[in-house]
Amino acid sequence: MVDTTADESTDAGFESVLLYLKETRGFDFTGYKRTSLSRRVRRRMAQVGIDDYGEYIDHLQVNADEFAALFNVLLINVTSFLRDPEAWQHLRDEVLPQLLAELEPESPIRVWSAGCASGEEAYSLAILLTEALGVEGFRHRVKIYATDVDEEALAQARQANYGEREVEGVPADLLERYFEHQGSRYVFRQDLRRSVIFGRNDLVQDAPISRIHLLVCRNTLMYFNAETQAKILARLNFALLPNGVLFLGKAEMLLSYDNLFTPLDLKRRLFRKVPTHGVAQGTLFAHPVSPARRSGHNPTDELREQAFSAGPVAQVVINTDDEIALINHQAEELFGLTPRDIGRPLRDLELSYRPVELRAQLERAKVEHRPLRLRDVEWQRGPNDVIWLDVRLNPLLSERELLGVSVVFHDVSAARRLLDELEHANRQLESAYEELQSTNEELETTNEELQSTVEELETTNEELQSTNEELETINEELQSTNDELQTINDRLSERSVELDDLNSFLESILTSLRSGVIVVDPEMRVIVWNRVSEEMWGLRRDEADGQHLLNLDIGLPLADLRPLVRNALVDADSTGEVTIAAVNRRGRTVSVRVVASPLRGRNGDTEGAILVLEENRPS
Ligand SMILES: C[S@@+](CC[C@H](N)C(=O)[O-])C[C@H]1O[C@@H](n2cnc3c(N)ncnc32)[C@H](O)[C@@H]1O
Numbered sequence: 001m002v003d004t005t006a007d008e009s010t011d012a013g014f015e016s017v018l019l020y021l022k023e024t025r026g027f028d029f030t031g032y033k034r035t036s037l038s039r040r041v042r043r044r045m046a047q048v049g050i051d052d053y054g055e056y057i058d059h060l061q062v063n064a065d066e067f068a069a070l071f072n073v074l075l076i077n078v079t080s081f082l083r084d085p086e087a088w089q090h091l092r093d094e095v096l097p098q099l100l101a102e103l104e105p106e107s108p109i110r111v112w113s114a115g116c117a118s119g120e121e122a123y124s125l126a127i128l129l130t131e132a133l134g135v136e137g138f139r140h141r142v143k144i145y146a147t148d149v150d151e152e153a154l155a156q157a158r159q160a161n162y163g164e165r166e167v168e169g170v171p172a173d174l175l176e177r178y179f180e181h182q183g184s185r186y187v188f189r190q191d192l193r194r195s196v197i198f199g200r201n202d203l204v205q206d207a208p209i210s211r212i213h214l215l216v217c218r219n220t221l222m223y224f225n226a227e228t229q230a231k232i233l234a235r236l237n238f239a240l241l242p243n244g245v246l247f248l249g250k251a252e253m254l255l256s257y258d259n260l261f262t263p264l265d266l267k268r269r270l271f272r273k274v275p276t277h278g279v280a281q282g283t284l285f286a287h288p289v290s291p292a293r294r295s296g297h298n299p300t301d302e303l304r305e306q307a308f309s310a311g312p313v314a315q316v317v318i319n320t321d322d323e324i325a326l327i328n329h330q331a332e333e334l335f336g337l338t339p340r341d342i343g344r345p346l347r348d349l350e351l352s353y354r355p356v357e358l359r360a361q362l363e364r365a366k367v368e369h370r371p372l373r374l375r376d377v378e379w380q381r382g383p384n385d386v387i388w389l390d391v392r393l394n395p396l397l398s399e400r401e402l403l404g405v406s407v408v409f410h411d412v413s414a415a416r417r418l419l420d421e422l423e424h425a426n427r428q429l430e431s432a433y434e435e436l437q438s439t440n441e442e443l444e445t446t447n448e449e450l451q452s453t454v455e456e457l458e459t460t461n462e463e464l465q466s467t468n469e470e471l472e473t474i475n476e477e478l479q480s481t482n483d484e485l486q487t488i489n490d491r492l493s494e495r496s497v498e499l500d501d502l503n504s505f506l507e508s509i510l511t512s513l514r515s516g517v518i519v520v521d522p523e524m525r526v527i528v529w530n531r532v533s534e535e536m537w538g539l540r541r542d543e544a545d546g547q548h549l550l551n552l553d554i555g556l557p558l559a560d561l562r563p564l565v566r567n568a569l570v571d572a573d574s575t576g577e578v579t580i581a582a583v584n585r586r587g588r589t590v591s592v593r594v595v596a597s598p599l600r601g602r603n604g605d606t607e608g609a610i611l612v613l614e615e616n617r618p619s
Pocket of ligand 1: 202
């Protein structure tokens with residue numbers, strides 16, 4: 001036994017998404033072809049990373065933007081200007097001139113583009129009609145109603161603004177005359193744009209626009225199942241004026257709707273509305289046999305009767321009193337009648353109501369004096385025996401006087417069966433072809449998506465390249481700054497070595513001197529404290545460095561030195577000296593000679609003072 005549980009639950013899940021869309025958005029997708037519809041729903045689910053229909057409904061509930069995204073996937077908006085150029089050329093060269101010739105010179109022309117997507121089809125129509133009527137003629141006479149169920153596509157259509165790729169199909173001269181070039185965009189001419197009216201119309205649910213001369217509904221029907229297509233086609237038939245033209249898409253053939261539309265050019269999918277005839281023309285008309293002649297029984301009458309009887313199609317003749325006047329051989333065979341039935345009232349015979357109710361039709365033919373045709377009369381003769389008859393009633397008149405009515409029964413069973421088989425095969429062919437076309441359109445969409453992804457990648461790549469180039473420039477600049485810094489560094493290192501040399505030279509001078517040397521800056525802070533000073537006062541160089549001279553805690557009465565040091569700091573030319581008593585590091589009182597000289601900078605300014613201290617040795 002085959003387990004169908006998974007399939008059934010998947011189907012139920014899918015149906016619940018459709019139901020949800022219908023209930024919350026009023027959008028009924030039930031008339032669309034299931035396979036391609038469910039494929040597209042699954043594709044969207046995969047895009048958002050959801051595998052379960054229930055979860056997807058939750059996702060739709062929570063994310064308001066998801067509806068638009070889903071509709072975008074479901075309502076395939078693939079379109080282009082003058083799509084299928086050969087068909088449009090035929091419309092321009094053959095169909096439009098004929099259609100326009102049938103109209104009064106100034107009369108209005110109403111056109112409907114149903115399922116117009118982003119408007120390219122409607123503007124293509126505007127171009128063709130302007131070419132045929134001139135700008136003024138178009139503006140005064142033409143109204144193009146362009147409708148779609150997709151609001152987003154309609155908003156785009158109203159803008160009439162297209163990119164270079166979108167106008168690729170428009171020949172250069174038409175592009176030049178019908179579009180305004182704005183930067184890299186092309187905008188359809190405003191003066192003609194006014195005659196194109198965009199609006200939302202759901203082909204399944206909304207009433208059609210009426211009194212239409214040319215109805216263009218391309219590549220839209222094929223998304224619907226056969227039942228919905230039939231419903232829509234009946235509406236499109238209603239929308240058209242008698243003799244109106246219907247222009248379908250390449251995949252849409254209409255073979256099984258010959259009661260509504262008849263092909264103008266099947267290959268280009270151009271059809272005319274079938275005018276509604278009440279009664280068929282050209283009915284078989286048996287020669288009347290007058291009762292007067294019958295009574296005479298001359299050889300010609302006999303011949304006529306025999307010829308009538310041998311006729312290949314079943315025929316009975318009923319006189320004005322509704323009695324059977326003549327029965328031919330075929331009729332005897334078909335209905336089990338015999339010559340004895342001649343003269344009997346029709347109402348007494350089964351023939352009066354089987355295979356079709358004849359009496360009312362007979363009355364009509366008699367009153368109206370017109371032939372009547374009853375098509376495709378089905379006659380169930382036995383459990384497995386059905387035949388179809390085409391019944392024609394022809395009033396027999398002699399100079400306006402009614403003599404009787406001939407009823408002819410054509411057996412059309414063979415043709416009917418062939419036709420059924422043909423229609424069935426055609427439907428299969430149509431739906432296979434439509435499926436192929438819609439797959440093709442999906443592929444085109446996917447291709448376009450891929451194309452745009454490639455474009456995005458290209459843009460990103462270009463951006464990266466330019467960032468890379470900028471980085472390279474910055475890198476080069478940094479490299480050269482680095483080189484400069486390196487040079488400066490090298491120089492500084494050289495200087496540093498020189499300075500080190502100089503310092504150690506000075507150091508060795510200071511160390512070698514047998515006098516204490518103290519150097520202070522203009523604020524009297526110690527900047528040099530040599531080894532002899534360390535030894536004299538018991539204060540290390542690192543303890544003295546940076547300290548105010550007068551704050552040092554040593555055995556030298558520093559306050560006594562203040563005038564001397566100040567003098568050296570203020571007067572660049574003065575060198576003074578003083579001898580003072582002090583207590584050295586060993587606690588001995590010593591006499592110290594202090595010479596203070598200004599410390600001069602390169603420019604001669606005083607940058608501090610140099611104190612040289614010597615212990616006076618007793619002589
Ligand atoms: C593939 S496009 C065809 C566009 C154009 N007619 C062409 O042939 O280039 C199909 C269009 O039918 C529209 N559509 C789908 N269902 C619809 C409906 N129920 N009523 C009206 N338009 C519908 C879609 O929104 C889409 O714009």
